[in-house]
Amino acid sequence: MDFSWLNDPFYQSYLMEGFINTLLLIAVSAVGGLALAVALAMARLKGPRPLAWVIHGFTTVMRGTPLLVQLFFFYYGVGRLLEGIPGIQESLIWPVLRDPFFYGALTFILSVGAYSGEVIRGALLSVPAGEREAGRAFGLSPVQVFFRLWLPRAIQTCLPTLTGEMVLLLKSIPLVSTIAMMDLLQAANIIRDEMFLVYEPLMLIAGIYLAMTVVLTLVLRQLEQRFPGMRPTRGRRLIPGRA
Amino acid sequence: MNDVSQEGLLDWAGPIAEGALTTLEIAVLSYAIGLVLGLIGASARLSPWAPLRGLATAYSTAVRAIPELLLIILLYYAGSQALTALTQALGLPGQVAISGFVTAVGVLAFVQGAYMTEVLRGAILAIPKGQLEAADAFGFSAWTRFHRIVIPGMLPNAIPGMSNLWLILIKDTALISVIGFSELFFTVQQAAASTRAQFLFYSVAGVIYLAMTLTSTALFARLERYVRRGQPANEEG
Amino acid sequence: MKNNLLTAAALALLTFSTITPADEPLKIGISAEPYPPFTYTSADGGWSGFEVELGLAFCEAMERECEIKPTGWSGIIPSLKAGRIDMIMNSMSITEARQRVIDFSDPYYFTPGAYVAAKDMTLTPPDDLDGQVLGVQSATTNATYTRRALRDSGAQVRLYDQAEQVNRDLLSGRLDVILADQIAMLELVERDAAEGFEIKGTAPHHPAYGDGVGIGLRQDDDALEAELNEAIAEVLENGTCTRLSNEYFDTDICT
Numbered sequence: 001m002d003f004s005w006l007n008d009p010f011y012q013s014y015l016m017e018g019f020i021n022t023l024l025l026i027a028v029s030a031v032g033g034l035a036l037a038v039a040l041a042m043a044r045l046k047g048p049r050p051l052a053w054v055i056h057g058f059t060t061v062m063r064g065t066p067l068l069v070q071l072f073f074f075y076y077g078v079g080r081l082l083e084g085i086p087g088i089q090e091s092l093i094w095p096v097l098r099d100p101f102f103y104g105a106l107t108f109i110l111s112v113g114a115y116s117g118e119v120i121r122g123a124l125l126s127v128p129a130g131e132r133e134a135g136r137a138f139g140l141s142p143v144q145v146f147f148r149l150w151l152p153r154a155i156q157t158c159l160p161t162l163t164g165e166m167v168l169l170l171k172s173i174p175l176v177s178t179i180a181m182m183d184l185l186q187a188a189n190i191i192r193d194e195m196f197l198v199y200e201p202l203m204l205i206a207g208i209y210l211a212m213t214v215v216l217t218l219v220l221r222q223l224e225q226r227f228p229g230m231r232p233t234r235g236r237r238l239i240p241g242r243a
Numbered sequence: 244m245n246d247v248s249q250e251g252l253l254d255w256a257g258p259i260a261e262g263a264l265t266t267l268e269i270a271v272l273s274y275a276i277g278l279v280l281g282l283i284g285a286s287a288r289l290s291p292w293a294p295l296r297g298l299a300t301a302y303s304t305a306v307r308a309i310p311e312l313l314l315i316i317l318l319y320y321a322g323s324q325a326l327t328a329l330t331q332a333l334g335l336p337g338q339v340a341i342s343g344f345v346t347a348v349g350v351l352a353f354v355q356g357a358y359m360t361e362v363l364r365g366a367i368l369a370i371p372k373g374q375l376e377a378a379d380a381f382g383f384s385a386w387t388r389f390h391r392i393v394i395p396g397m398l399p400n401a402i403p404g405m406s407n408l409w410l411i412l413i414k415d416t417a418l419i420s421v422i423g424f425s426e427l428f429f430t431v432q433q434a435a436a437s438t439r440a441q442f443l444f445y446s447v448a449g450v451i452y453l454a455m456t457l458t459s460t461a462l463f464a465r466l467e468r469y470v471r472r473g474q475p476a477n478e479e480g
Numbered sequence: 481m482k483n484n485l486l487t488a489a490a491l492a493l494l495t496f497s498t499i500t501p502a503d504e505p506l507k508i509g510i511s512a513e514p515y516p517p518f519t520y521t522s523a524d525g526g527w528s529g530f531e532v533e534l535g536l537a538f539c540e541a542m543e544r545e546c547e548i549k550p551t552g553w554s555g556i557i558p559s560l561k562a563g564r565i566d567m568i569m570n571s572m573s574i575t576e577a578r579q580r581v582i583d584f585s586d587p588y589y590f591t592p593g594a595y596v597a598a599k600d601m602t603l604t605p606p607d608d609l610d611g612q613v614l615g616v617q618s619a620t621t622n623a624t625y626t627r628r629a630l631r632d633s634g635a636q637v638r639l640y641d642q643a644e645q646v647n648r649d650l651l652s653g654r655l656d657v658i659l660a661d662q663i664a665m666l667e668l669v670e671r672d673a674a675e676g677f678e679i680k681g682t683a684p685h686h687p688a689y690g691d692g693v694g695i696g697l698r699q700d701d702d703a704l705e706a707e708l709n710e711a712i713a714e715v716l717e718n719g720t721c722t723r724l725s726n727e728y729f730d731t732d733i734c735t
Binding site for chain 2: 520521553554555558641
Binding site for chain 2: 060061063064065066067068069070072073076077078080081170171172173174175177178185198199202203205206209210213214
């Protein structure tokens with residue numbers, strides 16, 4: 001087992017760059033994806049029927065096609081169309097549009113949005129209408145009811161599933177190495193190419209991902225604990241007979 | 244010299260169809276082998292013998308925690324090297340070249356096995372204990388109990404998970420294009436590169452995969468209805 | 481019953497594999513990802529290109545049967561070592577680093593790396609690379625050269641798995657400049673889609689580039705190496721290589 005390249009600052013810099021890019025991508029995709037998921041769920045529940053159909057179609061397509069195909073579709077397919085738009089290459093957003101990070105983030109946000117959208121929609125549906133009505137009866141505006149009662153209760157229900165979705169997101173990140181983004185896998189590939197080692201760099205990356213998965217799961221489990229109602233209640237329930 | 248072919252979608256339809264066929268072949272074989280591995284793994288995880296339990300737990304936990312792409316690349320090289328070493332150790336003459344197809348199937352099956360272990364284990368645990376105890380009380384042998392009670396009892400619980408794994412497997416076959424194996428997505432990439440009609444061909448790829456997943460979902464739904472026949476409408480099994 | 485199952489499984493495994501004794505066809509490993517004009521494929525699945533034809537010419541000179549075996553480029557050396565292919569013939573430069581793990585035949589052609597960028601860009605590499613986005617194919621000597629020699633040039637480097645992906649992103653404007661094999665680039669600027677692009681310069685001789693392109697072989701395969709070197713010498717002498725080179729590139733790149 002040859003791990004000598006770990007001491008070489010030349011390779012260390014690539015590994016570090018890959019690691020930071022990976023973390024950035026996860027953060028952007030998770031936040032953007034979950035926001036999109038909430039939006040999609042609400043649109044399906046409350047929006048006009050045609051919109052709900054479109055979103056259902058979108059979700060089916062995102063869940064029915066491989067993520068790798070989606071990445072290529074956006075980076076090489078859609079990206080190519082965007083670049084053909086006259087004037088866009090001189091515009092301010094061009095540095096963003098020519099960067100694979102943008103397309104990677106876009107694909108992951110849409111993917112997380114589609115998968116988590118289903119989860120959140122189910123969770124929103126499971127919150128008893130009575131609780132929302134009580135909120136309105138107390139004089140809260142619909143927006144307040146949503147953000148302070150309905151959504152938190154829904155998330156509380158589906159947090160374990162969302163945790164699973166986040167772990168799945170983490171495991172999908174290495175795919176961006178195929179669209180020229182410098183992530184951990186690309187850094188490992190550089191080391192593999194130059195040192196002609198097959199296993200060692202990949203094993204290091206696998207180990208890093210394992211560690212990230214453990215950390216992520218622990219953090220999210222802690223978050224679960226902090227949600228009111230997730231901890232088993234001690235003693236009697238507040239209202240006997242009511243669940 | 245302009246080597247870029249001006250072929251269009253029709254010219255590539257044949258190779259793409261072949262690629263789709265290859266994808267299905269790999270998926271079916273990997274799924275079948277993964278299912279067997281899953282059964283073995285689930286039994287191992289539920290066995291009273293601690294080392295076997297530990298080994299199975301390590302297998303399913305490790306494989307499920309590592310990104311699939313990494314696993315596929317690692318196992319592809321490790322697997323082919325191991326197989327070559329094995330056949331050489333067995334004294335077979337000359338160089339045994341393990342075909343890429345076999346390695347791809349092996350790798351995907353190995354990964355499927357880990358996920359399948361968890362699904363089947365959960366499904367087996369959900370069988371009402373009373374049924375198993377009754378089987379023991381009637382003096383069924385372990386094998387009879389397994390194929391008469393455990394498997395039929397576990398199937399309704401397992402089908403949703405198994406259906407999900409099949410869908411994931413079809414989508415994961417695209418990953419083996421990264422190691423240069425020619426299946427549907429690799430062929431699509433070649434078509435897109437040589438005709439420069441990237442948007443068209445990647446959309447086509449999406450449509451084909453979508454057709455596969457939607458058909459599979461419908462088929463699995465029918466399978467689930469069949470397996471759940473005789474059960475009360477709302478029972479969870 | 482257990483024994484039958486095991487035998488059946490072993491037989492099934494072997495039917496998918498092939499045992500390759502010495503008189504079986506030689507498997508020439510080329511990159512599964514097309515690399516025009518050296519190796520490329522068309523819809524009917526047939527492979528052609530300078531190196532495909534040259535490889536078959538070598539085999540003819542050796543009086544051996546050969547078959548072309550496309551393999552993922554980034555795994556082509558492990559494939560050679562594992563015995564899935566018998567030689568690598570896809571513009572693989574003879575470098576010291578590679579010679580530590582595989583052997584090479586005598587070189588059969590040599591071309592430097594060339595920079596390609598838009599015509600209206602004033603670019604004298606490597607000086608004007610600061611702030612430019614440079615694309616290069618990973619697992620190539622161009623990538624190694626970029627990493628070693630252009631580290632401080634200020635260029636933003638992007639690595640791609642396939643050569644054609646690099647070309648695509650240059651033509652679409654995502655990349656400002658690319659560094660790739662000169663012959664491949666000569667072919668690129670001839671394409672209609674590449675009208676606004678030209679070669680800006682070539683990379684200097686650098687240890688990353690090695691001594692020319694040779695055929696990759698397993699280190700213990702001395703018999704094949706000797707046979708191949710004879711065949712290469714023959715093909716170079718009788719002008720077949722020059723003829724093919726002129727056909728494909730209008731110039732003679734054979735050593």
